Amino acid sequence: MLRSTNLGCLKSPKSYRAVLKVTVGPVKHLTPARKISGNPTESFTRLSDENDPQRDAFFKYSWGSWLTNDKQEKEKRITKFSIEGLTDVLNDLHSQAKELAKTAQKHQVLPPSYNRNLTVSLPHNSTLEHLGTVNPNERVKIVSMASIHEGKHHRIYKVDTNLDKSFVLRIPYSLDNENSISYRLKSEVATMDFADLKLGIKVPKIFCYGVNKLNPVRQPFMLQEYIDGDLLMREWSPLVENDTNGKPHESLQKVLGHLSDFQSKLASLELNNFGSLYFAKDNEKSTDAPYEGETNPDLQGRWSIGPTTERCFWRRKSALKFDELLKFLGPWSISSPLDIVKNIGLVEAENAKARLALKQAGSSPEAVKEDLLKEQTTSFENLAKLSPHMFDINTTTIPNMKELLKPRLRHPDIDPMNVIISKNDDKTPYLLDFEGTSIKPFILQNSPQFVAYDGPKVYNVKEDVPDYEKLSDADKAQYDFMYKRTRNQHLWEAALNERLPKLISAVAPPVKLLRSPYISSIERKTDEEYLLIDEALLQLKEVWDIFAKNGLVKSAKFPLEISEEQIEKHTKDLNAFHERLISTPFAATRGWVPQDMFDNLVKAGLLIKDKNGDHIISTDKAT
Numbered sequence: 001m002l003r004s005t006n007l008g009c010l011k012s013p014k015s016y017r018a019v020l021k022v023t024v025g026p027v028k029h030l031t032p033a034r035k036i037s038g039n040p041t042e043s044f045t046r047l048s049d050e051n052d053p054q055r056d057a058f059f060k061y062s063w064g065s066w067l068t069n070d071k072q073e074k075e076k077r078i079t080k081f082s083i084e085g086l087t088d089v090l091n092d093l094h095s096q097a098k099e100l101a102k103t104a105q106k107h108q109v110l111p112p113s114y115n116r117n118l119t120v121s122l123p124h125n126s127t128l129e130h131l132g133t134v135n136p137n138e139r140v141k142i143v144s145m146a147s148i149h150e151g152k153h154h155r156i157y158k159v160d161t162n163l164d165k166s167f168v169l170r171i172p173y174s175l176d177n178e179n180s181i182s183y184r185l186k187s188e189v190a191t192m193d194f195a196d197l198k199l200g201i202k203v204p205k206i207f208c209y210g211v212n213k214l215n216p217v218r219q220p221f222m223l224q225e226y227i228d229g230d231l232l233m234r235e236w237s238p239l240v241e242n243d244t245n246g247k248p249h250e251s252l253q254k255v256l257g258h259l260s261d262f263q264s265k266l267a268s269l270e271l272n273n274f275g276s277l278y279f280a281k282d283n284e285k286s287t288d289a290p291y292e293g294e295t296n297p298d299l300q301g302r303w304s305i306g307p308t309t310e311r312c313f314w315r316r317k318s319a320l321k322f323d324e325l326l327k328f329l330g331p332w333s334i335s336s337p338l339d340i341v342k343n344i345g346l347v348e349a350e351n352a353k354a355r356l357a358l359k360q361a362g363s364s365p366e367a368v369k370e371d372l373l374k375e376q377t378t379s380f381e382n383l384a385k386l387s388p389h390m391f392d393i394n395t396t397t398i399p400n401m402k403e404l405l406k407p408r409l410r411h412p413d414i415d416p417m418n419v420i421i422s423k424n425d426d427k428t429p430y431l432l433d434f435e436g437t438s439i440k441p442f443i444l445q446n447s448p449q450f451v452a453y454d455g456p457k458v459y460n461v462k463e464d465v466p467d468y469e470k471l472s473d474a475d476k477a478q479y480d481f482m483y484k485r486t487r488n489q490h491l492w493e494a495a496l497n498e499r500l501p502k503l504i505s506a507v508a509p510p511v512k513l514l515r516s517p518y519i520s521s522i523e524r525k526t527d528e529e530y531l532l533i534d535e536a537l538l539q540l541k542e543v544w545d546i547f548a549k550n551g552l553v554k555s556a557k558f559p560l561e562i563s564e565e566q567i568e569k570h571t572k573d574l575n576a577f578h579e580r581l582i583s584t585p586f587a588a589t590r591g592w593v594p595q596d597m598f599d600n601l602v603k604a605g606l607l608i609k610d611k612n613g614d615h616i617i618s619t620d621k622a623t
Helices: 005-010 053-059 071-074 082-102 178-197 248-269 320-325 341-361 370-389 403-404 473-499 501-507 510-522 527-549 564-583 597-604
Strands: 017-023 044-047 065-066 142-150 153-159 166-172 208-212 221-226 227-231 276-279 303-306 405-408 419-422 429-431 438-441 592-595 607-611 615-618
Touching: 044 227, 044 276, 053 341, 065 071, 065 597, 082 142, 082 208, 082 221, 166 178, 178 208, 178 221, 178 276, 178 303, 248 405, 248 419, 248 429, 248 473, 276 438, 370 510, 370 527, 403 501, 501 510, 510 527, 527 564, 592 597, 597 607
Parallel strands: 017 044
Antiparallel strands: 017 142, 065 592, 142 153, 153 166, 166 221, 208 221, 227 419, 276 303, 405 438, 419 429, 607 615
16 A cells, blocks of 8 residues: 555554665665664665665565564565666656647546556656656656555555656565456556546556566556655544543544545446456456446546456465456346355355365465365355345345445445545545455445444443443443444444435344355455354354345245254364464464564564474463
């Protein structure tokens, strides 16, 4: 995600930054490329010397370490690219902008330009006004570069030039194969373009991108506008007290208002299919319009709907051949809204079978048990079986059911960490990082993670909690926490009702319960979390008769056969899973530790190396 430079510390207690000064002369001095502070050490290099070892630290991952397989995890996140190639791309963009300035009409939206150097540029963004200018006969030069964010899926560099403009260069990590990265990049750029031109959402302008390593940058990349501002997260205080009148604090309303505005704009337009958006030229198999009624000739035929890029469909699918994977990715017809649920079940089941086959053939390096993969396969096959029965799509019990089933855009990262408030006069909020944005029914769209709360609901501690005033401070703190989480989710749902009242039924408790197996599947992070899908299925089984009598589901009988022995085994396995989570350090981050914390734990002797070179908690020190 794009992050404001001075806010990197929001990801971890200390901010790691690296700056590379690019010069045309000899190396001036050699100092470490990483420093903890807001004043990073500068590292100088020759523009013509791509093999200068001084550059290496600039491309290496440095924001954290993994307790196991640290070396391999960091190697997958090295983002070495050609600075010289990036300079060439900037000069090509500037030359195109000068030529277009002579011929293009003002405010004309030209189609994407597919260039000979295997990059794609967006001419309506890449104007001299947005790129900046240099003196006549002067080439564009990179003056300095700073690594400003190392995220989950990609790394962000700030690029300063003699154009008197700064740019953002985003390089995805090599965590997935080239096809996966290519599809996601193409769709993300097209979706941001759509959000800007069709929905009026403020996003950073994208100037150019490349989807593989064959372009001059020698990495898949996205070059976009640098937004100078602060993250909305600075203003998000989820546990803030209400004001003196008992009303939610103004800061809560402000943050939730910005994010609700984004969500309502994304969901405002009804599309024609389920999947993800692409530029029409990147998705030539589809000739259908993505939506009805376009009157602007510049936008007609610009986009189309292709395979979904929702991350759950692509994550850890290397065991499947790419052609096999594509069979499950859509796009899906507007008449089959629940096929998305069926296909996530099918693709996960096929992937588990493929991983099992590799394991049994001795061809898999994964440390995963065969029984776990077999049980995972059963869970996802059950999800696929349940999918056509999950909702009665013709029910009148759920208000505005037809509206809830229509294809609408879903941004997977509506979050205060994904919005920058610009420092311009009107403090414009910009929504960032559209990776994995998909088109799906609103009834399958869960609340954003930053407000989602599935715990006990407390709407008023003094009314809902017996003898609240007599409780200990520790018990009061627990109930206060429940109240504030309940309050925040209620405020989010109230904002949805205000902006999109026809879609408010999507947050009704029965609807949440009906989609819970699907939500557990798309939010699954580890192999063992198939148990959470099974738990959601069992909870649904308990109330299925009631839902059937009230017309929420079509089938009178729960469509899955689950024996008492299976339920007992599940209960035992789920309890063991939760016990492992509680006893496993950094389980929530899958063994990743912020680098400053990791260094301090090693220094204190709390983390020590085992015989395999991995880090474990020292039992002596922990005791």
